[in-house]
Amino acid sequence: MYDLLARVLPLAVGAAFSPTMLTVLVIVLGLPRYPRTRGVAFAIGAALVLVGITVLSLTLLGHRAADASHHDLTRATVDLVAAALLTFLGIRALVRPRAPRQTRPDAGDQGVEPLRFLALGMVMMITNFSTIILYVPAMREIVAAPVSGTDKAIAVTLTFVITTTVLWLLLACYLVAPSLGRRLFEPVDRFITRHARTITVIVCFVFAAYLGIEGVDQL
Numbered sequence: 001m002y003d004l005l006a007r008v009l010p011l012a013v014g015a016a017f018s019p020t021m022l023t024v025l026v027i028v029l030g031l032p033r034y035p036r037t038r039g040v041a042f043a044i045g046a047a048l049v050l051v052g053i054t055v056l057s058l059t060l061l062g063h064r065a066a067d068a069s070h071h072d073l074t075r076a077t078v079d080l081v082a083a084a085l086l087t088f089l090g091i092r093a094l095v096r097p098r099a100p101r102q103t104r105p106d107a108g109d110q111g112v113e114p115l116r117f118l119a120l121g122m123v124m125m126i127t128n129f130s131t132i133i134l135y136v137p138a139m140r141e142i143v144a145a146p147v148s149g150t151d152k153a154i155a156v157t158l159t160f161v162i163t164t165t166v167l168w169l170l171l172a173c174y175l176v177a178p179s180l181g182r183r184l185f186e187p188v189d190r191f192i193t194r195h196a197r198t199i200t201v202i203v204c205f206v207f208a209a210y211l212g213i214e215g216v217d218q219l
Contacts, residue, residue, distance in 0.1 A: 004145040004155055008138045012162035014207045015134040019196035021046065024124055025167060026189045028117060029174050029181070036175060041114040043171050045121025046128075047164055053132060054160060057139035078140045079215030082133045083208045089130055090204030093197050130200060134207055135163060137214075 029039045061074065125131070142155045170188070174181030192199075 001147055001151045001155075004141065004147055004151070005158070007141050008155055008159055009162060010210075011134045011138040011141070011207070012159040014203050015131040015138070015163045016166045017199055017203055018128050018131050018166075019192050019199050021124055021128055021131070021167060022170065023189070023192050023196070024120070025170055026185050026192070028120075029171070030185060030189075034113075036178075037114060038117040039171050039174065041117040042121035042124075043164075043167050045118040045123075046125040046167060047121075048118075049122050049125035050135070050160060050164060053135060054139060054156060057136050058143060058156070061140050061143040073218075075140060075144055076215045076218035078137055079211045079218065082137050083210075083212035083215060085129065085133050086204045086208035086211065089133070090201050090208060093200040093204065130204060131163065134203075135159070137211055 025039060025042060028042050029035045031038060061078070138159050139156070142152050142159070145152065145155070147155075170181075173184060
């Protein structure tokens with residue numbers, strides 16, 4: 001179990017650092033109307049997509065793992081494909097122009113619109129490739145691990161919680177202490193805007209190297 005967590009939790013930590021998701025959540029919580037409800041809806045939407053990815057990954061990878069002849073090949077394929085995609089994302093982050101600073105569009109009072117912000121959270125997570133590319137190999141590690149079903153369930157839960165922790169902590173800070181949350185958002189927003197490219201590049205290249213080594217080792 002401890003060996004499994006040692007392989008899975010670093011991937012979850014890497015998946016948790018998504019500058020884009022954090023930036024959008026800060027923008028949503030900075031809206032002048034209904035920031036709490038909209039922020040909760042956004043976070044739930046992102047979490048629902050991650051639940052779907054969890055179920056899909058465990059189901060598909062579980063079927064492959066059931067066939068011993070494909071076991072190592074499946075692990076190697078997942079790791080090497082993830083490493084290649086992370087390398088591509090890292091290179092793209094290096095060469096693409098810096099994105100313009102996002103604004104807070106909120107023209108008039110159109111109501112809470114929870115479904116709109118739920119959908120926004122879902123879309124942002126679906127397109128959050130750096131998180132998904134690290135999350136799927138973590139699920140692969142859990143499926144392949146020679147541990148009990150209970151241990152696998154614990155590992156899945158911990159991976160999910162850690163991956164979404166940054167979002168939930170930021171949201172909880174605002175819900176519990178709105179004034180403190182608003183004071184924190186400005187420096188957090190500045191830091192993310194200034195260092196988003198650096199964070200993305202470091203996460204992508206470090207974990208691309210890690211997964212590449214793991215994948216080659218499985219061949």
